[in-house]
Amino acid sequence: MTIPTSPFTDEHQQLRASVRRFVEGELAPHADEWEADGWFADWVFPRLGELGYLGLSMPTEYGGQGADYWATVVFGEEIVRCRSGSLPMAVAAHTDMALPPVLKFGTEEQKQAYLVPALRGERIACIGITEPEAGSNVAGVRTSARRDGRDWIINGSKVFITNGVRGSFVTMVVRTAPPSQTPDGRPDPWSGISLFLVDTDLPGFEVAQKLDKVGMRASDTALLHLTDVRVPAEALLGIEGQGFKQIMWELQGERLIASIQSVAAAQLTFERSLAYAQEREAFGRPIARFQVQKHRLVDMATEVEACRRLLYDCVDKWNRGEYATTEIAMCKLACAQMAFRVADEAMQLHGGYGYSREFPVERSWRDARLMRIGGGTDEVQREIISKLMGL
């Protein structure tokens, strides 16, 4: 299978022009203010909904735009130009992490109650996997639900939850039964896990803390406590006990969108570095004329391009319905590491100005650091790949 040099159609490029105009005109002017506030404005989600950007690849019957996955790529590539990594991440947590499971596993009632208003930006979604004592180990989640008549009672904690303060519901991983035995008598830690759609305004649901972070500062990240939160039977998403498999599917899209934003952020950082190097003079000439900086810029551009090719190959597979776990994990690993390396090289190229808050480099550097941690750390991606390689 070969993909064409540009996978984007004229229609995708028109969408790109629209998104870029919106991002540069309506979002970017506020980036500094939102960064200082530690909160991007509440009008952003409804505005994105109004423009149809929250459901580009979602079916039109639920208010989506009915486009293919490449439209999501276009949006992901353009929204990073808002000069903040936080907002794109927060939007992606909603559109590409919390919502796809609702479409894929939800009942018609759940789609109407959650997906439809979420695509309008009226209800904001979070994905709740990580816990204080179980991050990448999904099988180790301790948040549990027990039956009470037709209802479920949920207890536990979730941490590092993007949109956790502003969110109105959480697509949450919960243990509903102890691990069962595999046929050869060992406990199966992946059994007994289920997904729930949990409203954040229920009694017993508490935003315990808004976390203070190194980067991604305009996005609200929360520690959530659930104490005897009662949800109806209808809150179960998909099949009881199949949550592990369901969330593994979700993680493919999560890693892809993280890779898309990593490559796009690195591309932007490279463009800024190039412009700076051509303008900034040292020893009587632009620093871009020094071999050391030329080579640095070439390495940055090469790394971005190499990762973009791997990414587009994974996107092509995903767009055609292939389930390419190994390649997607490799892609996430490569793109996240590359994004931080490029940001770090950009800071070095900018010298003292790079370390100053006056230039955008330091924000990109702080924001990019998360990519190696969120959506499964580098180490987790390596574990997945090694397992699938039979090591």
Place this chain on the structure above:
Amino acid sequence: MKVIVPVKRVPDTAGEKKIDPNDKTVDRDAGEAVLCPVNEFAIEEAVRLKENAGAEVKVLLMGPDNAQSIVRKALSYGLDEGLQITDDAIAGSDAIGTARVIAKALENEEFDLVIFGNQSTDARTCLVPAAVAEILGLPSLTYARKLEVDGDKVVVHREHEEGWDVVESTLPAVVSVVEAINEPRYPSFKGIMAAKSKPLNQKSLSDIGGDAGEVGFDNANAVLIEFAPRPPKEAGTIVEDDGSGAAASQLADWMEQKKFI
């Protein structure tokens, strides 16, 4: 109600424009061609009439064959159908020649309202809307910063240097709008996809009954005699403060001399 929005394919507004030294017309292949940004305000008004009053909106473009993408772009905002007038004979038309072609095309159409942008970002003559109205013998309401259709009349706020006048006329009428009139929307992906399959009719000058002896480069009233590249930007005056505050009065003197104050 039927509305027609004439649009224009122009060189990228932000790009460097070039004049072809051979025929002294704008070199339309030199840079990227775009839908004239001023047209977006006219399109937005038409889309609002479609949404609020059920208007049917047709986009009209006079231009070369490859301007089809610009018609599709205009349709992506939600307009219903396109009409493109393409003919070698109309190439190089000046503002009046352009107005003759557009007026001729409109004579073949049913409409209640024609909404222009007040100018194009390449020529910026502001002549075409009024000239079209004149040729068709229709009321001309130019420089509208507000537009309302009320039954069989149109009311606009006509912008001028000291504010605006409220002007009204019966329909059909020709209106041109200024950028203050609205905030154009972005085309949605659904709109972009739908534009691909909307009807687009292409006609020649003879199809609309136009006279090749009245339009085109050879019949233009406006003739470009000479042109020169824009002179390079001159270095500015730098006023440095030596700590005594003298720079402030130097700056004030300079501003007074340049009549800024």
